[in-house]
Amino acid sequence: MRIGNYKVHKTGSESYKSYIPIKLPIEVQIDSRLMEKTSSVLTELGNLSVPSLDLFLYMYVRKEAVLSSQIEGTQSSLNDLILFENNQKPSTQISDVTEVSRYVEALNYGIERINSGFPLCLRLLREIHAILLHDTRGQEYLPGEFRTSQNWIGGTRPGNAAFVPPEPQILDEYLSNLENYINNDEIPVLSRAAVAHVQFETIHPFLDGNGRIGRLLIILILFNSGMLKTPLLYISLYFKEHRFEYYRQLNDVREKGTWEDWIDFFLKGVMSVAQQAISVIKKTTLFFETCYEDISKIGRQRFSIEQVLEYLKKHPITFAKNVASDLKLSIPTARAALETLAKHKIVSVTHVDRKQKTYTFQKYLNLLNEVD
Numbered sequence: 001m002r003i004g005n006y007k008v009h010k011t012g013s014e015s016y017k018s019y020i021p022i023k024l025p026i027e028v029q030i031d032s033r034l035m036e037k038t039s040s041v042l043t044e045l046g047n048l049s050v051p052s053l054d055l056f057l058y059m060y061v062r063k064e065a066v067l068s069s070q071i072e073g074t075q076s077s078l079n080d081l082i083l084f085e086n087n088q089k090p091s092t093q094i095s096d097v098t099e100v101s102r103y104v105e106a107l108n109y110g111i112e113r114i115n116s117g118f119p120l121c122l123r124l125l126r127e128i129h130a131i132l133l134h135d136t137r138g139q140e141y142l143p144g145e146f147r148t149s150q151n152w153i154g155g156t157r158p159g160n161a162a163f164v165p166p167e168p169q170i171l172d173e174y175l176s177n178l179e180n181y182i183n184n185d186e187i188p189v190l191s192r193a194a195v196a197h198v199q200f201e202t203i204h205p206f207l208d209g210n211g212r213i214g215r216l217l218i219i220l221i222l223f224n225s226g227m228l229k230t231p232l233l234y235i236s237l238y239f240k241e242h243r244f245e246y247y248r249q250l251n252d253v254r255e256k257g258t259w260e261d262w263i264d265f266f267l268k269g270v271m272s273v274a275q276q277a278i279s280v281i282k283k284t285t286l287f288f289e290t291c292y293e294d295i296s297k298i299g300r301q302r303f304s305i306e307q308v309l310e311y312l313k314k315h316p317i318t319f320a321k322n323v324a325s326d327l328k329l330s331i332p333t334a335r336a337a338l339e340t341l342a343k344h345k346i347v348s349v350t351h352v353d354r355k356q357k358t359y360t361f362q363k364y365l366n367l368l369n370e371v372d
Contacts, residue, residue, distance in 0.1 A: 002257030
């Protein structure tokens with residue numbers, strides 16, 4: 001059995017059908033083509049090595065947060081998130097940026113918990129969900145708790161919805177089954193992550209945030225297994241670029257049992273974003289080398305400039321007073337360093353008001369945004 005079935009419910013004069021998925025594991029036919037593709041993906045994931053790990057991890061987590069949240073309709077960009085995190089006003093709604101910021105917190109929390117030896121389990125997913133929805137537009141939808149009422153996707157009620165997940169009374173058995181499957185090391189991890197994502201989205205265990213948690217789950221499974229040494233993979237990019245195909249694949253799995261087609265689509269996605277990440281890492285590393293080479297030609301001032309450049313890697317949109325405060329420099333020294341970087345076209349002066357200038361490490365941000 002490779003597909004679920006529907007259960008009819010009646011509410012007053014209206015009826016609706018909820019989808020009852022199959023239990024995992026399922027039997028997947030991995031032919032030579034899928035085996036070859038899996039091998040290629042594993043090679044690419046193994047190539048995700050980074051010379052400056054903290055920096056890339058810092059920015060890639062934020063990139064994944066932006067992309068995953070954009071799938072849910074937020075308008076926040078990477079620049080908006082950076083402005084928000086540096087106590088500056090973003091160009092979009094604060095509520096949108098707050099949701100993206102919570103995604104960063106949730107992913108970092110999950111990684112830290114797994115690193116500390118905590119298992120990838122239902123409790124961890126609830127904890128991550130609580131962080132994701134904290135003080136956002138979804139905070140009234142039981143943060144950190146699995147749903148106890150019927151939810152649906154599309155439409156205004158179950159009767160006219162595009163998809164109705166299983167009823168809450170049977171959630172526990174399916175969630176327990178999913179938890180066991182996620183931790184079944186006998187199943188190849190890439191197939192396991194692909195299948196677990198579909199099952200999670202089909203169960204839809206929370207009242208809100210299921211899409212974001214479902215995409216986080218992929219990263220956490222790959223990280224928990226050791227397949228990813230760090231979460232330097234934003235799978236949300238591929239799902240965003242191929243949104244209609246993504247939803248069609250999910251529907252076909254439920255209706256037709258096309259698990260192999262879904263795994264093939266998933267593997268293409270992991271391969272694509274891994275290759276793009278490797279390309280961006282190489283370009284960014286070369287860019288930094290060029291920056292330091294330019295700075296090395298400056299006189300004694302280069303030491304403070306190098307300090308400021310390091311600072312800009314995690315604060316690519318900033319003011320002279322922020323740099324001075326955080327680096328314990330005088331404001332004139334910080335401003336002089338930023339002006340020198342601007343003169344060498346390493347940073348841009350993007351805004352000038354009566355009180356201060358805004359300095360943006362725009363070339364760096366452009367590299368990170370190349371894959372949009």
